[in-house]
Amino acid sequence: MPSFFSPLHAALFALLVPLIIVYFLKLRRTRVSISSLALWQQVVNDQRVNSPFQKFKRNLLLLLQIAVLCLLVLAAMQPFIAGTEANASKLPILIDCSASMGARDRDGRTRLDLVKAEVLKLIDGLLPGQQLTLIEVGASARRMTDFTDNKVLLRSALNELQVADVPSRLEDGLRLAQALTRSHDQIERVRLYSDGNLPTKTNPATGQPMAAIDFDLSFPVDFFPLDSAGSNIGITAFNARRSTTDRWDVFVRVEGSSSSSTEARIHLTSNGQPLGEERVILEAGESQRLVFGVDTRQAHHLEVKLEPADHDALTCDNIAWLNLPQGRNLSVYCPVTMAAFRHALSAIEGIQLEPDSEGKSSRTSYDLLISDDLADDVREASTSCFVGPLPGDLQSALQMKDEPAEVVDWKRDATLLQHVQLKEVLINNVALKQEGVTDNDIERAGYDILAFGNQGPLILRKSDGLKLTYHLLFDTDRSTLPYRVGFPILVSNLVNEAMQQASLAELRSPSTGILPPLQLSKETTYRITDPTGHHEERSTNEDGVLLGISAPHVGEYEVSKGSELVDQLGLSLLNSTETSLSQVDKIHFNELSVDASETRPTTDRLLWKELAIAALCMLLLEWWYFQKRPAAVPA
Amino acid sequence: MSVAATQFTPLLGNDVLARVERMRLNPLRRRTNRMRGEHLSGKGGTSIEFRDYRNYVSGDDIRYVDWNIFARLNEPYLKLFAHEEESQVVILLDASTSMGFEGKFELARQIGACLGVMGLMSVEKVSIYSCGAKQVGPVRLLPCSGRASLKKFFRFLEQLEPGGDFPIEEAIESVLQHHRGRGIAVVLSDYLTLGSVSRSFNLLHGAGLELYALQILSPSEIDPEMTGDLRFVDSENDATLDVSSVGELLGIYHEHRLGLERYLEVEARKRNGRFVTLSSGMSIKDVMFDTLLRRGWIR
DSSP states (O other): EESSSOOGGGGGGGHHHHHHHHHHHHHEEEEESOOOOOHHHHHHHOTTTTTTHHHHHHHHHHHHHHHHHHHHHHHHTTEEOSSSSSSOOOEEEEEEGGGGOBBBOOOHHHHHHHHHHHHHHHHHTTTTEEEEOOOOOOOSSEESEEEEEEHHHHHHHHHHHHOSSSSOOOOHHHHHOOOOHOOTTTTOOEEEEOOOOOOOOOOOOTTOOEEEOOOOOOOOEEEEEEEOOOEEEEEEEEEEEEEETTTEEEEEEHHHHEOOOOEEEEEEEETTTEEEEEEEEEEOEEEEEEEEESSSSSEEEEEEEEEEOOHHHHHHHHEEEEOOOOOOEEEEOOOOOOOOHHHHHHTSSSSEEETTTTSOOOSSSEEEESSSSSGGGSSSSEEEEEEOOOOOOGGGTTTEOOOOOOEEEEEETGGGGOOOOOOOOEOEEEEEEETOOHHHHHHHHHHEEEEEESSSSSEEEEEETEEEEEEEEEEEGSSSGGGGGGGHHHHHHHHHHHHHHHTSSSEOOSSEEEOOOEETTTTTTTEOOOOOSSSEEEEOOTTTTTTEEOSEEEEEEEETTTTTTEEEEEEEEHHHHHHHOOOOSSSEEOOOOEBBSOOOOOOOOEEEEHHHHHHHHHHHHHHHHHOOOOOOOOO | OOOOTTTTTTOOOHHHHHHHHOOOOOOOOOOOSSSEEEEEEEEEEEEEEEEEEEEEOOOGGGGGOEEEEEEEESSSSEEEEEEOOEEEEEEEEEGGGGGGGGHHHHHHHHHHHHHHHHHHHHOOEEEEEEEOTTTTTOOOEEOOOSSGGHHHHHHOOOOOOOOOOOHHHHHHHHHHOOOOHHHHHHHEEEEOSOOHHHHHHHHEEEETTTEEEEEEEEEHSSSSOOSSSSEETTTOOOOOOEEOOHHHHHHHHHEEEEHHHHHHHHHHHHHOOEEEEETTOOOOOHHHIIIIIISSBBB
């Protein structure tokens, strides 16, 4: 049974009284003079003329006018057929716009298209007093509109939604919704439209993957999943490792969707020249790693392209790029006075060590700087390791003292300290924390404490843009560390990390989201053009690093200065979850789970438009009836 | 009506008049008066024109016994002679206001003129009664006959104008109060009356007049094109009648109009009369030389 939003408008039915009165008062009949009324009197007296049907026909115009008025009044009362959906006055709608939402089914429709169609219905069925806000959830969350009932605005915002070639970060969207629930009392529920392709972890109870979101859910969420788009195959990893001084091992990982087997052909090209080709057949959920060998003597702009044999739901994961620099030795500066380090470095291949034994050096910048003097900081190096001196910004927080100390704990998973045993290492000078200084103060200064002594931090790590610095806050020559097996391992780890920093050992294809930091000229403005042709002007910082550029699309980004192309790098999706198009029917939050809704709630259906159209049709019918010619006269 | 200088009457063209003069009325029965005339009586007469023989019966005037036959056959036979009596032609013209629509009265006058000319040319006594206003009564042309009366006859017709509310049934009764004599009664009317013509037709029949009933309707009465809600105003008495959805009622209107025609035809036939419906849109030539001639009203 329909209900009415505005039943008070029923008072307008009183207009029927004046309508009827006016009809009869204002019924102006055309006077027609005829020879005699004899025949017409007989016609009027005819029983058929006075039959109910004929009476109805005689007053058909009045009945039509009454019907039009009734329809208009009913429309004004705003009738509606109640749907199954709760009538929340304010409803935030989270719409997943991650890469998997761009998956196309065989009809060519993306998952986002389906969501848009559903949300459009919701917007069209918006009731008076209801307000929506659309929240786009991609690599981050963004509110497309404020709470509004303006359908034009909502439709426009909905049309603006686009798939971003990035993994989904549902937490951001939920946090945004949580902030809204705190500021708006009328929010009862939050609606989430997603394909259910969310980061998963293995359920310890069942062993099955489950979508786990690290979020304390404080409001009800209605999760509406979408149907699967079909099979997909894509590249989920593309990286290179320098196996020898003259060879890169290039790894390509290809994964198929979890629903069906897939087949594709892989093409690897370097600077446009083909390097290799492979055919891959994958079972559902299977992945395969391909290895290609590439010469290090020249730089390579690698492009791997995947050519699916059948329907491929997602196209953005079919291509990836990787820039390989020309192979060279790692340049290391280590003063002659640091004999232990130089001795350990001399045993490692692929290192160009300076200064020489006579103290001469030919370079001003290095890949790795190892020094016991902060003054050597003037030599540019992507990775530095200072042994002994306190960092300048910690001079007030720490103080070096000649006191014995020992290592209490250290981060064994830190790159520098992997396989390094620091237990029972004797240390004779140590950095003591000033009174009132805590480890948190040191961490707030940007340092990561890798090793803790019994009286203060022993090893610090600081990452500043592209520059990585280690501080050993003790004198290695006055400790037993150089005599431990772990010392050459520590130096080797340091060299490996420096090679990583200098992109000489291992390289990964950058993925979408944020453009990786680029080392360019200091404080210079560059123009960055994305694959869609949009461009923006951004300036490097005082260290010459270009940071924080959003890169939501798969493709090659160009960095140019004026008309000169400075750098070009390709960003790829490279996300196993997005490529698998796997779907979950339950999302696990920190304390509770949300099941996918199997049925879509129906919204309240407004009927005033239909009634208004019916009134218009009735009006046209009345006009036609009034204007129509008389019936054909029998011969 | 513009009249050519050489035209005898504005009512009829010369060609029509010339042809009508050669035509005669063709009544179904001979209804004659005792007065001598040109119509042969059904009864025996005393004219010089022999008609038949019959057996002599006792009481017959022996002066009419054919003695030559008696001499040959020795049986008396009576000679019968044709008796020529006059017949009257009464033209009753409905001149009420309703006849003033769309040339109805004009056609009625023309038909009356044609039939009157035929009567005059047959040396019948032709009289005209124009019934317009009820309170005034019928305006009449006293019986006249012969070609010499043509001018008077046409002058009377030409000066007639429609106007008044004389119902046709009352007009017939009123005319019969003034008229004496048997013959033909030509009643020209639209017969759109709320009353019944049954009694008046009876009176006509009883007065020895053979009925020539001609119903003249205008094209808009035969085939009205109207729609919507209308207020009809009677032309004769200004009475009004509100009718809604006229377009929807046209079918019923036609049924009633045809029903009236059937009624009038039946009422006329019952009294050995004739009836025809004419449209005022027809020309006088079509009416006289086609419709009436083919129906045998005239010859």
